[in-house]
Amino acid sequence: MASVPITVRRARDALEARTARVPYRVKLALVWVVIFVVLAVLFLSYGFDTDFMLEWAPFILGGTGITLLVSVCSIVLATVLALIGALARLSKNPVINGVASLYVSAIRGTPLILQITFVFLAFPQFARFAPTYMEGAFLLPAIPAGILALGVNYGAYMTEIFRAGVQSVGHGQIEAAHALAMSPTQTTRRIILPQAVRLVIPPTGNEFIAMLKDSALVSFIGVSELFFRASKVGQQNFRAMETLIVAAAMYWLVTSVFSYFQAKLERKMARGYVRETSHGH
Amino acid sequence: MATDVITIQQLDKHFGDLHVLKEVSLMVQSGEVVVLFGRSGSGKSTLLRCINFLEEPSSGVIQVGDLRVEVGPALRARREKIRQIRERCGMVFQEFNLFPHLTVLENVIEAPCTVKGEAREKASKRAMVLLERVGLAEKAKEYPIRLSGGQKQRVAIARALAMEPDIMLFDEPTSALDPELIGEVLAAMRDLARDGMTMIVVTHEMGFAREVANRMVFMHEGQLVEEGPPSQIIGSPADERTRRFLEAVL
Numbered sequence: 001m002a003s004v005p006i007t008v009r010r011a012r013d014a015l016e017a018r019t020a021r022v023p024y025r026v027k028l029a030l031v032w033v034v035i036f037v038v039l040a041v042l043f044l045s046y047g048f049d050t051d052f053m054l055e056w057a058p059f060i061l062g063g064t065g066i067t068l069l070v071s072v073c074s075i076v077l078a079t080v081l082a083l084i085g086a087l088a089r090l091s092k093n094p095v096i097n098g099v100a101s102l103y104v105s106a107i108r109g110t111p112l113i114l115q116i117t118f119v120f121l122a123f124p125q126f127a128r129f130a131p132t133y134m135e136g137a138f139l140l141p142a143i144p145a146g147i148l149a150l151g152v153n154y155g156a157y158m159t160e161i162f163r164a165g166v167q168s169v170g171h172g173q174i175e176a177a178h179a180l181a182m183s184p185t186q187t188t189r190r191i192i193l194p195q196a197v198r199l200v201i202p203p204t205g206n207e208f209i210a211m212l213k214d215s216a217l218v219s220f221i222g223v224s225e226l227f228f229r230a231s232k233v234g235q236q237n238f239r240a241m242e243t244l245i246v247a248a249a250m251y252w253l254v255t256s257v258f259s260y261f262q263a264k265l266e267r268k269m270a271r272g273y274v275r276e277t278s279h280g281h
Numbered sequence: 282m283a284t285d286v287i288t289i290q291q292l293d294k295h296f297g298d299l300h301v302l303k304e305v306s307l308m309v310q311s312g313e314v315v316v317l318f319g320r321s322g323s324g325k326s327t328l329l330r331c332i333n334f335l336e337e338p339s340s341g342v343i344q345v346g347d348l349r350v351e352v353g354p355a356l357r358a359r360r361e362k363i364r365q366i367r368e369r370c371g372m373v374f375q376e377f378n379l380f381p382h383l384t385v386l387e388n389v390i391e392a393p394c395t396v397k398g399e400a401r402e403k404a405s406k407r408a409m410v411l412l413e414r415v416g417l418a419e420k421a422k423e424y425p426i427r428l429s430g431g432q433k434q435r436v437a438i439a440r441a442l443a444m445e446p447d448i449m450l451f452d453e454p455t456s457a458l459d460p461e462l463i464g465e466v467l468a469a470m471r472d473l474a475r476d477g478m479t480m481i482v483v484t485h486e487m488g489f490a491r492e493v494a495n496r497m498v499f500m501h502e503g504q505l506v507e508e509g510p511p512s513q514i515i516g517s518p519a520d521e522r523t524r525r526f527l528e529a530v531l
């Protein structure tokens with residue numbers, strides 16, 4: 001650019017020339033490190049309480065297990081619901097399809113935080129219609145209530161992902177299976193699902209990473225997970241900056257680790273059906 | 282006297298307002314090779330697909346061997362008959378339609394194992410014989426994506442044969458192939474015909490028809506217009522429409 005002073009331009013060119021052999025990724029990492037150091041210096045010089053942070057970090061980070069537990073259970077439930085939902089959405093039976101499309105529409109049309117609260121606070125009201133021995137089923141403790149709500153919510157979104165996966169299997173293959181006297185059930189189980197599953201594994205991984213973060217919402221019904229602990233301790237001691245940074249770092253670490261494996265998985269899946277072949281080029 | 286293995290009576294098929302098959306009747310005897318040809322859109326595929334009920338006829342009767350199915354509601358007994366018809370009719374499609382997630386061998390044994398409950402080992406042994414026959418035994422462990430079009434189609438033939446069908450239906454099996462690959466597929470089909478397989482073949486390969494077919498049937502706008510031995514149909518077609526069509530292809 002013409003407006004850049006000549007000395008700056010020269011310095012930049014010189015720097016570029018001297019660092020030409022440094023890989024781009026290393027440069028990126030350096031930029032990150034510099035930003036971290038600058039932020040750390042700023043925080044420390046403005047009364048950032050590291051002692052407090054270290055004192056409470058173990059308690060806050062102790063919520064990670066519950067965050068993971070809630071996320072894993074919810075994604076499993078969501079996967080099951082999405083599979084059923086997808087097959088139901090593709091069904092020609094109007095009752096089955098109607099139930100499934102209502103589920104997807106209602107869940108996608110309401111806030112997740114409302115659904116979580118609903119399961120926890122509104123479900124117990126059903127208990128009075130239930131026989132005594134079943135009342136317990138409507139009075140869910142916070143963690144199961146959170147898992148149920150998150151699973152049902154993600155299941156609705158993932159229904160559409162799974163449906164696309166099933167639909168991606170070519171019509172010709174389905175006809176070929178039928179022509180080979182395979183029943184619709186056999187065709188689904190042996191031909192459609194194996195291909196659809198392969199296709200939906202990467203997006204399901206993405207959903208799981210999103211779930212790790214959305215699971216923080218179950219703090220609103222009192223589940224003592226990562227974010228809940230951080231915000232509680234922070235509020236009570238007017239040290240929210242310290243505690244939230246601890247929680248944020250943990251979320252970041254966990255999602256980064258899963259993103260790494262997710263990316264690897266995605267690359268592997270993208271290779272298609274060419275593995276285990278006899279020639280090796 | 283040979284017996285009819287396929288009897289089609291008064292078959293009608295509508296797609297909405299479109300009347301695609303008009304009172305089609307056709308009988309095919311055991312061991313016969315019938316070539317069905319005609320203009321694009323004349324209903325050849327639809328007729329073939331009605332035989333194994335990939336397409337549900339609007340009215341009429343389909344009989345394969347002793348299995349007679351009329352138009353009616355999809356009751357359990359009728360569905361079971363259709364399933365048995367499909368076991369007896371192998372089908373080969375223009376677009377091959379192999380299962381991409383399965384190897385060549387797995388493609389071939391899938392239906393015998395899943396439908397007939399055959400043991401994998403036994404099915405694999407039979408499959409290898411079939412693959413040998415279409416010249417692809419060494420490709421057994423490959424995935425379809427690694428095969429040429431001609432190889433894919435030969436696998437599709439082996440896959441259909443693995444169900445030990447009485448009849449083979451071919452819907453333009455060489456139309457999606459590069460010219461240099463057509464020969465290998467036709468050779469596999471010729472070999473099959475020589476072994477006495479009953480076949481209905483939709484194709485415009487007149488050389489193949491002349492050599493292999495016992496009978497040629499010309500289809501026009503949903504009706505069977507003319508039929509006869511290849512020498513007569515190709516040499517001196519009686520119907521004006523057949524003659525005009527042949528002039529265009531030959």
Ligand SMILES: Nc1ncnc2c1ncn2[C@@H]1O[C@H](COP(=O)(O)OP(=O)(O)OP(=O)(O)O)[C@@H](O)[C@H]1O
Pocket residue numbers: 296299301319320321322323324325326327328
């Ligand atoms: N599923 C369908 N829905 C609506 N119309 C259809 C359907 N299948 C076929 N048709 C129509 O029926 C007519 C006959 O089609 P068919 O595929 O049987 O012809 P064909 O003789 O096999 O032609 P081609 O040589 O192009 O394969 C065409 O007009 C086609 O558009």
Ligand SMILES: [Mg+2]
Pocket residue numbers: 325326327452453
């Ligand atoms: Mg056709």
